[in-house]
Amino acid sequence: MKSNILTVLNLLIALLWLGCGNDNGEFGDYRYRSDMHEQSSFKKHEDPRPPVAGTVPVRGFVEKVRDSLAAARLVNPVRHTAANADSGRFLYQTYCSPCHGVGAKGDGLVAAKFQKPPDLVAPKYVKAPDGYIYFVIQYGRLIMPPYYEAVKFRERWLIVNHLRSLQR
């Protein structure tokens, strides 16, 4: 009789244990397992931490551009070389060609369903300063989305250089 009661109790406890709580070790509002949860690593979708005051960039100076006029005066710090041409092409084809087309004529696959972008090999954009194109990549323009998160500083200049090679 006594062992029967114990078996039933054990069974109940086992069922409770199996049926309650979730994978995060939570039981309602109560966290019964917090060993790996409370830690300094990033949670999903958490913003990156701001750098410590006084931090200097390790890859040199990063331009701050206030507006397109200031941007137009920026000097392109990245030279187009045989060694970095592939990176520029890869970045352009990844981030720009879906709309602007592989040859920058404004005939990308997305353009067919979206607003057709301008022809970037036209004289108007041949004349546009490197810094202006850098600025458009960073902030977007009207309907074009900004790419500052996806395309970082040096990468923007590599794309500008690739665009120049398409214009030649």
Ligand code: HEC
């Ligand atoms: C989602 C589609 C899309 C993507 C991706 C895109 N663009 Fe654009 N882009 C546009 C559209 C649309 C316009 C026209 C914007 C307007 O004037 O309304 C435009 C305009 C431009 C212009 C001309 C701006 C001006 O002053 O007339 C430049 C330069 C440009 N894009 C460069 C780029 C580069 C470089 C990339 C890749 C980093 C890129 N775009 C990615 C859609 C796109």
